Amino acid sequence: MTTLLSRLRARKGSSAPDPLTSDEESRYRPIEWSLIRKLLRTLAPYKWQYALGISVAWTHVMMDLMGPQFVGTIVNFIGDILGETARGQSSGFVEWGFKKFTGPIVPADLSVTQAIGYLSVIIAIWALTVALSVILQRWAILIMVRTGENVQFFFRRALFEHLQKLDMSFYDKTKLGRIISRCTSDIGGMREVNVWGIAHIVIQGSSMLIASAMLWYTDWRLFVSVVWLGPVLFLVNRYFIKRSAVRWQVVREGFTRVSTNLAENINGMRVVTAFNRQDPNLAVFNRLQVNNTTNNLSAARLNGTYQPTLEVIRYVGRGIILVYGGYLIASGQMQDRGVGAVVQAYLYWDWFMNPILVLGNFYNQLMMAMAGAERVFALLETQPRVTDTPDAKPLPRIQGFVRFENVTFGYDPDRPVLHDIDFEARPGQMFALVGHTGSGKSSIISLIARFYQPQKGRILIDGHDIRYVTGESLHRQMGLVLQVNYLFSGTVLDNIRYARPQATEAQVIEAAKQLGTWDAIASLKNGLETDVGERGANMSLGQRQLICFTRAYLADPRIFMLDEATSAVDTGTEQLIQRSLERLLQGRTTFVVAHRLSTILRSDCILVMDQGRLIERGTHAELISRGGKYAHLYHQFAHSTAD
Numbered sequence: 187m188t189t190l191l192s193r194l195r196a197r198k199g200s201s202a203p204d205p206l207t208s209d210e211e212s213r214y215r216p217i218e219w220s221l222i223r224k225l226l227r228t229l230a231p232y233k234w235q236y237a238l239g240i241s242v243a244w245t246h247v248m249m250d251l252m253g254p255q256f257v258g259t260i261v262n263f264i265g266d267i268l269g270e271t272a273r274g275q276s277s278g279f280v281e282w283g284f285k286k287f288t289g290p291i292v293p294a295d296l297s298v299t300q301a302i303g304y305l306s307v308i309i310a311i312w313a314l315t316v317a318l319s320v321i322l323q324r325w326a327i328l329i330m331v332r333t334g335e336n337v338q339f340f341f342r343r344a345l346f347e348h349l350q351k352l353d354m355s356f357y358d359k360t361k362l363g364r365i366i367s368r369c370t371s372d373i374g375g376m377r378e379v380n381v382w383g384i385a386h387i388v389i390q391g392s393s394m395l396i397a398s399a400m401l402w403y404t405d406w407r408l409f410v411s412v413v414w415l416g417p418v419l420f421l422v423n424r425y426f427i428k429r430s431a432v433r434w435q436v437v438r439e440g441f442t443r444v445s446t447n448l449a450e451n452i453n454g455m456r457v458v459t460a461f462n463r464q465d466p467n468l469a470v471f472n473r474l475q476v477n478n479t480t481n482n483l484s485a486a487r488l489n490g491t492y493q494p495t496l497e498v499i500r501y502v503g504r505g506i507i508l509v510y511g512g513y514l515i516a517s518g519q520m521q522d523r524g525v526g527a528v529v530q531a532y533l534y535w536d537w538f539m540n541p542i543l544v545l546g547n548f549y550n551q552l553m554m555a556m557a558g559a560e561r562v563f564a565l566l567e568t569q570p571r572v573t574d575t576p577d578a579k580p581l582p583r584i585q586g587f588v589r590f591e592n593v594t595f596g597y598d599p600d601r602p603v604l605h606d607i608d609f610e611a612r613p614g615q616m617f618a619l620v621g622h623t624g625s626g627k628s629s630i631i632s633l634i635a636r637f638y639q640p641q642k643g644r645i646l647i648d649g650h651d652i653r654y655v656t657g658e659s660l661h662r663q664m665g666l667v668l669q670v671n672y673l674f675s676g677t678v679l680d681n682i683r684y685a686r687p688q689a690t691e692a693q694v695i696e697a698a699k700q701l702g703t704w705d706a707i708a709s710l711k712n713g714l715e716t717d718v719g720e721r722g723a724n725m726s727l728g729q730r731q732l733i734c735f736t737r738a739y740l741a742d743p744r745i746f747m748l749d750e751a752t753s754a755v756d757t758g759t760e761q762l763i764q765r766s767l768e769r770l771l772q773g774r775t776t777f778v779v780a781h782r783l784s785t786i787l788r789s790d791c792i793l794v795m796d797q798g799r800l801i802e803r804g805t806h807a808e809l810i811s812r813g814g815k816y817a818h819l820y821h822q823f824a825h826s827t828a829d
Contacts, residue, residue, distance in 0.1 A: 221559055228340070242326040368562055434557060448471070514528075586611075586614065586648070597638070667735050677714065678733055801815055
């Protein structure tokens with residue numbers, strides 16, 4: 187997969203709006219060949235499948251192109267047979283017709299009966315050709331669809347894999363709806379091009395050339411009579427192509443905004459219901475939907491003008507061939523070729539026009555695919571800010587020394603949220619992070635977990651700078667429990683084993699018993715086999731926290747990070763967990779973001795944060811005796827509790 191992804195990362199810098207995060211769609215430009223080349227590089231591993239499918243499809247089309255020859259010959263024969271029969275004469279014209287089609291194998295003198303026999307042979311050959319063409323068509327469809335779906339599978343897999351490698355800053359700035367749109371509708375919009383794109387260009391292009399040649403071969407005068415429509419077609423296509431591309435880009439952006447709004451409302455449904463925002467939100471969604479519908483209708487109106495215009499040109503060509511061909515026959519200038527030649531020319535003109543109609547529709551699909559591909563490639567080429575360095579080494583089994591050396595960090599590098607943080611934690615110590623909301627407590631937890639990289643300073647674990655160790659070896663030795671934890675669809679057992687899939691059920695039970703959460707888990711409807719529902723919908727907040735706490739403990743981390751981890755647990759359950767932690771966290775370094783006094787009092791060291799700065803550190807007693815910020819916070823808390 188690394189090799190495959192490397193083929194996608196050849197994008198140059200651009201001043202255009204970011205197609206991944208911008209609310210504005212990039213404006214029209216002609217077919218972007220750099221984007222086409224990227225797509226072709228992605229298709230390269232499937233070149234032999236495409237070659238086979240295109241070859242089969244091309245053979246099918248070429249066999250279909252023989253149809254007008256059969257039709258013209260049959261028309262001439264039938265007309266000649268009927269004419270000669272009515273006059274009671276032998277069929278001299280039949281002889282010409284058969285020889286033109288079959289060559290010297292036709293006898294020089296034919297009776298009407300013999301002519302009918304030969305005609306039956308021609309019809310049988312045509313039927314056999316049609317049958318073989320249908321078989322080849324089905325085979326081509328199966329090959330091309332299977333190959334195209336493999337490409338679609340590759341893109342979905344590549345996106346999913348890449349999304350899991352991106353750092354938290356990407357998810358901070360990118361809306362969920364846009365990410366979902368990239369993985370669904372944008373890739374879906376590329377399907378037709380991935381399946382039939384190359385085939386359309388090769389087959390339809392060659393069909394036009396061959397149909398033109400056959401029209402010339404049938405009668406050069408009929409060819410000349412309609413060839414002037416070629417420049418007209420060029421001008422019509424040039425006029426509509428640019429306008430169509432712009433409108434389809436607007437359609438894609440409008441749909442993305444609908445998806446984003448839908449995702450936001452679903453994720454925030456509790457807030458929507460709590461504040462009775464259903465009607466206002468529906469009004470906003472309706473406006474986006476109206477705009478999306480308007481965009482689609484605008485594109486459809488343009489296409490509704492483009493396609494009929496091509497049809498008008500088709501009918502003009504048909505009319506010219508029929509009228510001029512009829513004149514040539516009536517004036518005796520086509521006596522040697524007969525009515526069949528006019529029919530052949532009529533059919534070959536259709537064969538010339540059909541690819542233009544197909545390619546006209548395909549161009550619209552290509553514009554949709556390019557709009558989607560631009561954003562898919564932009565996502566695949568988004569480089570994580572936090573990643574393993576080329577010389578990163580696995581972090582060995584650690585004891586739990588954590589050292590912050592003058593760390594400065596900001597989610598936006600120009601706006602730091604942590605300033606010159608410096609402290610050291612020893613194995614087995616519990617550090618409590620306290621301070622007002624926004625003071626930087628959770629940012630310290632995120633930096634230890636290497637969700638982000640500091641702009642200044644460094645973070646050491648057992649003396650190893652975490653920028654230069656592999657993320658897998660670092661995270662394997664860490665446990666994290668958040669204030670709002672995520673449960674995946676499945677059972678309680680599946681979620682607890684998320685960090686250690688190889689753990690047995692007995693090991694899970696033993697871990698829960700040691701932690702003190704087993705009784706609560708066993709009391710669930712089906713115990714470990716209880717279905718948690720999507721995002722843990724079947725669990726209470728407290729139950730979710732207990733499951734996540736057990737999951738973190740089962741991973742056997744050397745460093746625990748608890749971000750308001752007991753805020754959703756009732757007091758009795760918290761006391762049970764605290765008693766277990768006193769025994770189980772020995773030898774493990776623990777960082778706790780908590781407002782509960784019981785957690786703070788059990789800490790070995792308290793770090794007091796204020797506006798991103800570490801202003802005090804020490805035990806509860808030491809900080810109270812100093813009468814500083816912590817003492818003020820403590821007295822406020824004690825006073826509110828007493829009230």
